[in-house]
Amino acid sequence: MPELLCMLQAVQAPLQIGIPNLPPIKDSALDNLCGLGNPSGPGQYPWVVALYKRGNYIGGGSLIAPGVVLTAAHLVMNISANEIVVRAGEWDMASTSEQFRHEERSVVRVEPHEDFSFEASTNNIALLYLKSPLELKAHIRTICLPGEGKTFDQKSCLMAGWGKRSFQDPYNSSKQKSVEMPMVKREDCQNQFRRTRLHRNFELHESLICAGGQRDKDACTADDGSPLFCALDNDPNRYEQAGIVSFGIGCSQANVPGTFTNVAMFRDYIDEKLAGGTFEL
Structure with missing residues (x-):
């Protein structure tokens, strides 16, 4: 995969996103558009975040709102909110000189599903509320959520x-x-x-x-x-x-x-x- 990010914000003309006969979406509106990825390399999937506990990577999550992360309940069970840091806009954890800087936010509340079962891995979902919302940009963006009951068979x-x-x-x-x-x-x-x-x-x-x-x-x-x-x-x-x-x-x-x-x-x-x-x- 080439390490190249085509920054949507850098494009001068309005971008055409999706179906050709729809009107173009202005650059200024792109950051608030959920689920819009970038072509390749850093920032390709800008809703993917990394979770850290006391400085150590423990797993992933997704940004569903500027101040809320969706993750698995089993990952954060028995962990205090003040021990967790969310890192957004990350790509190469081994690099300190990436073109696009990641941003970190502390977590103020961890909310696992009330009926989560660790033994059966059922209802394995948790919400993490951030101390302050992230600023959305090309390499930090929210993911869209499906409608209740939607299926993805054969996809x-x-x-x-x-x-x-x-x-x-x-x-x-x-x-x-x-x-x-x-x-x-x-x-x-x-x-x-x-x-x-x-x-x-x-x-x-x-x-x-x-x-x-x-x-x-x-x-x-x-x-x-x-x-x-x-x-x-x-x-x-x-x-x-x-x-x-x-x-x-x-x-x-x-x-x-x-x-x-x-x-x-x-x-x-x-x-x-x-x-x-x-x-x-």
């Missing part, structure tokens, strides 16, 4: 984060990686898991969806909480979040998908939490 989607590239790797990826992953039907996913150590009685909970199951195309260790996102049906240049990395059996094994929290199942829940909060979004 090919993407996961981005800083986890290991393979289960055998000793270290996480320093540069943000992205993996294209096909969605897997619920029945197929459940049957495939029943052939693993989860055994024949495994039941895939309704709060989980599946993707992957192809060799070398999977989320992996330390991708926990990172987003799975798919192109909008009517605009291939923009994305909405389908899932949150939840659990898997190893990484990148053929016919063994990964599981993701079903974001569309929780859309109304997320809206209610944000509408009822007192934080600036």
Whole structure:
């Protein structure tokens, strides 16, 4: 992947985003447009954030509002809000001289789902409220959320984060990686898991969806909480979040998908939490 970012803000003429017969979107409005990615390299998926606990990377999340991050509940359970820092606009964790600077915000509140189960990895979703909202720009942007109950069957989607590239790797990826992953039907996913150590009685909970199951195309260790996102049906240049990395059996094994929290199942829940909060979004 070439390390080149085509900065949308730098374009002088209005940009044409999405369907050709729609009017162009002015540059000034682009930063507030959810789910709009950049062509390649740093800032390609500007809603992906890294989470740190006392200076150590622990997993990923997604920016769903300037002051709110969506992640997996298991990642932040038993961690105090004041221990977590969200880093947005990051790409290469090993570099101190990137062209586009990341920004950090402390977390003032951690809100896991009330019915989250660590043992079953069900309702595995949490909201992190930031001390102050992030300023949106080309390499720091929010992701769109799907409508309640939307399905992504037969779609090919993407996961981005800083986890290991393979289960055998000793270290996480320093540069943000992205993996294209096909969605897997619920029945197929459940049957495939029943052939693993989860055994024949495994039941895939309704709060989980599946993707992957192809060799070398999977989320992996330390991708926990990172987003799975798919192109909008009517605009291939923009994305909405389908899932949150939840659990898997190893990484990148053929016919063994990964599981993701079903974001569309929780859309109304997320809206209610944000509408009822007192934080600036």
